[in-house]
Amino acid sequence: MRRFCVLLLSLLGLTAAVVAPAAAAEPVVAATPPMGISWSRGWNQCPRIDDAKVRAAIDMLVTSGLRDAGYRYVNIGNCWAAKTRAADGTLQPDAAKFPDLPGLIAYAHGNGLKFGLHSGTGTVVCGSFMPGSRDREDVDAQTFAGWGVDYLEYDTCGGETGAGDAVKKMSDALTRTGRPIVLAALDLISNHRQWEWAPAAGAHTWQVNPWLDDNFFVTNTVLDSQIPLAGHTGPGGWSDPGLLQFGYQTAATRQAQFSLWALMNAPLFVNETFPADTMGNAEVIAVDQDWSGTPGRKVRDLSEGEIWAKPMSDGSVAVLLLNRGAYARTIPFDLAESGIAAAPAYRVRNLWTGAELTSTGTLRASVPALSGVFLRVWPGQPSPAEPLVTLGVQLPEGFLAGQPVTGTVTLTNDGDTPVTDARYAITAPAGWQLDGPAQIDVPRVSPGSTVTQEITLRPATAPAAKVLLTAAGTYTTEAGARTAAGSAESPLVTAPGTGTTYLDTRPWPYSENGLGPVERGSVANGARMSIGGTGYAPNSGIGVHAPSVIRLYLGGACKSFTTQYGVDDAASPQATVAFRVLGDGRELFATGVVGRGAKAQKLTVPVAGVQQLAIAVDDGGDGSAGEYADWIAPNVSC
Numbered sequence: 001m002r003r004f005c006v007l008l009l010s011l012l013g014l015t016a017a018v019v020a021p022a023a024a025a026e027p028v029v030a031a032t033p034p035m036g037i038s039w040s041r042g043w044n045q046c047p048r049i050d051d052a053k054v055r056a057a058i059d060m061l062v063t064s065g066l067r068d069a070g071y072r073y074v075n076i077g078n079c080w081a082a083k084t085r086a087a088d089g090t091l092q093p094d095a096a097k098f099p100d101l102p103g104l105i106a107y108a109h110g111n112g113l114k115f116g117l118h119s120g121t122g123t124v125v126c127g128s129f130m131p132g133s134r135d136r137e138d139v140d141a142q143t144f145a146g147w148g149v150d151y152l153e154y155d156t157c158g159g160e161t162g163a164g165d166a167v168k169k170m171s172d173a174l175t176r177t178g179r180p181i182v183l184a185a186l187d188l189i190s191n192h193r194q195w196e197w198a199p200a201a202g203a204h205t206w207q208v209n210p211w212l213d214d215n216f217f218v219t220n221t222v223l224d225s226q227i228p229l230a231g232h233t234g235p236g237g238w239s240d241p242g243l244l245q246f247g248y249q250t251a252a253t254r255q256a257q258f259s260l261w262a263l264m265n266a267p268l269f270v271n272e273t274f275p276a277d278t279m280g281n282a283e284v285i286a287v288d289q290d291w292s293g294t295p296g297r298k299v300r301d302l303s304e305g306e307i308w309a310k311p312m313s314d315g316s317v318a319v320l321l322l323n324r325g326a327y328a329r330t331i332p333f334d335l336a337e338s339g340i341a342a343a344p345a346y347r348v349r350n351l352w353t354g355a356e357l358t359s360t361g362t363l364r365a366s367v368p369a370l371s372g373v374f375l376r377v378w379p380g381q382p383s384p385a386e387p388l389v390t391l392g393v394q395l396p397e398g399f400l401a402g403q404p405v406t407g408t409v410t411l412t413n414d415g416d417t418p419v420t421d422a423r424y425a426i427t428a429p430a431g432w433q434l435d436g437p438a439q440i441d442v443p444r445v446s447p448g449s450t451v452t453q454e455i456t457l458r459p460a461t462a463p464a465a466k467v468l469l470t471a472a473g474t475y476t477t478e479a480g481a482r483t484a485a486g487s488a489e490s491p492l493v494t495a496p497g498t499g500t501t502y503l504d505t506r507p508w509p510y511s512e513n514g515l516g517p518v519e520r521g522s523v524a525n526g527a528r529m530s531i532g533g534t535g536y537a538p539n540s541g542i543g544v545h546a547p548s549v550i551r552l553y554l555g556g557a558c559k560s561f562t563t564q565y566g567v568d569d570a571a572s573p574q575a576t577v578a579f580r581v582l583g584d585g586r587e588l589f590a591t592g593v594v595g596r597g598a599k600a601q602k603l604t605v606p607v608a609g610v611q612q613l614a615i616a617v618d619d620g621g622d623g624s625a626g627e628y629a630d631w632i633a634p635n636v637s638c
Contacts, residue, residue, distance in 0.1 A: 030204035035268040036073025050097040075116030081130035116151030121166035122158020137173040145177035155186040164197030171202025195232040243271040252371035259374040262288035263296030309338040323367040327489035330392035343379035357388040366486030387415020391484035397509035398493030419445040424473025431461040495555030503634040515545035524570040531566035532599035546627040564632035566600040576620025583610035
């Protein structure tokens with residue numbers, strides 16, 4: 001399918017900024033991202049936690065093999081202590097829930113585990129479940145060290161404007177105990193931008209997002225805010241996107257989230273639900289624990305498809321093909337963009353299935369909705385050399401009611417040995433008829449080749465909101481018979497109604513963005529839009545990061561497109577972009593290079609007869625990062 005422009009992400013300059021290592025004679029605290037279980041935080045979990053359940057969790061870590069996989073910390077959240085301090089001013093455990101907390105900690109240590117507790121910078125912790133440590137830092141630090149605590153979650157719900165100074169007091173107090181205790185800063189309410197102050201405050205991790213839930217869409221929002229913070233992480237100080245909440249996720253979404261956390265070198269703390277089939281994947285854990293000088297980063301953003309890559313210390317690269325959207329899609333990736341050393345062939349290992357494959361330079365996979373394919377790639381050919389083969393389905397970005405839908409099914413061999421005797425079946429969705437054969441035979445696919453079958457679906461009944469086309473079959477390689485499957489979905493599209501329609505209120509068949517998703521009503525991860533010092537009310541437009549493109553179906557029903565445009569004030573000082581408007585692939589309007597600080601400009605472009613409108617923001621040519629731009633009140637008159 002033709003694309004209006006090639007979009008390449010300008011990567012942020014990443015620095016391995018973090019806490020300076022301790023003196024040479026002392027080990028670095030949190031030299032790798034800490035791993036464990038947090039049982040538990042929150043108003044709905046506190047009533048369910050007690051000594052017996054924590055001991056059961058300790059036993060589970062040992063017997064399941066998760067302890068040996070690296071999960072060494074068992075942390076109790078903000079409800080372990082009594083509501084009041086003891087007569088001598090020290091914190092005391094809730095006697096009903098934890099009658100022998102030092103004994104419980106000793107039980108963890110006896111099982112080869114470490115133990116964590118929670119406190120905070122205020123007089124009470126988040127939720128007011130127990131006292132905080134304000135003005136009691138040394139007393140509490142000595143108490144924690146005396147009990148054998150190894151990890152301290154430390155929230156900033158005390159209302160301080162100087163959260164960094166408050167955390168630093170506890171960091172210094174912990175240092176004075178002489179016991180190495182991981183200090184995890186939890187700034188979950190006040191948005192104190194902890195990545196800017198937590199390293200200097202002595203924190204070893206800092207959670208940069210509020211509480212997570214089990215929803216994969218929420219996980220993606222968290223992911224977007226983590227991207228620009230990627231440089232603030234490394235041995236001794238780790239940027240933490242948040243607890244892993246697996247309770248109601250499918251296996252596919254659990255694996256995708258776990259893969260993302262591993263790519264970002266994130267602390268791996270699982271909350272309350274502990275699926276060993278996900279948590280125990282040693283190869284994914286190895287990606288998380290490996291530090292090569294930089295965490296993973298997003299290499300390409302293709303509408304709801306994304307490619308993430310992380311260099312590994314052995315010269316390999318971990319790559320995640322992520323589908324954030326509600327529709328299945330085929331995601332390709334040129335390995336040259338990952339920075340891996342050039343080679344005639346590459347060993348490719350699927351870290352979730354264990355499949356060993358060969359590619360000559362392209363990764364490709366049919367990725368179901370809300371899931372990912374996590375691969376590790378090494379220069380050089382594996383033995384045996386089984387080719388990377390993808391059965392892909394391509395459909396248009398949208399279809400019209402009562403009209404046929406055309407697409408393709410492709411069988412691609414990205415390896416360096418042939419594929420033979422392939423046979424696959426195409427399954428049309430209910431209410432649709434497939435023109436031509438439903439079974440396709442492909443005698444041979446040479447290395448680096450694709451065999452394409454064009455297909456047409458004709459509606460037999462009133463169409464549903466989307467059409468789903470699947471293909472599945474078998475093929476043979478030198479290693480034997482193999483299977484492949486792929487699918488794609490296309491939504492029903494309609495033209496805007498009569499009158500004025502704002503683009504931020506319409507579904508977009510396609511959008512692509514240089515950093516994070518295109519934002520409706522905000523920019524730069526939720527910030528209010530502002531151009532040239534003029535702020536705009538929330539929900540007054542579309543915020544993007546160059547390079548970006550948004551496509552909208554007009555169906556020839558509209559007369560004009562009107563908007564204001566400019567570089568957002570959140571952009572970096574050197575940001576330069578160019579704005580374009582296209583109709584059916586033809587350029588209708590283009591600016592020169594536009595810089596930060598210029599006032600918003602207004603334009604009206606005739607679009608009579610245009611079937612598909614596209615608005616694009618291109619890099620101004622300097623390749624700089626932080627190129628945020630706004631379309632203010634973009635609308636079509638129909």
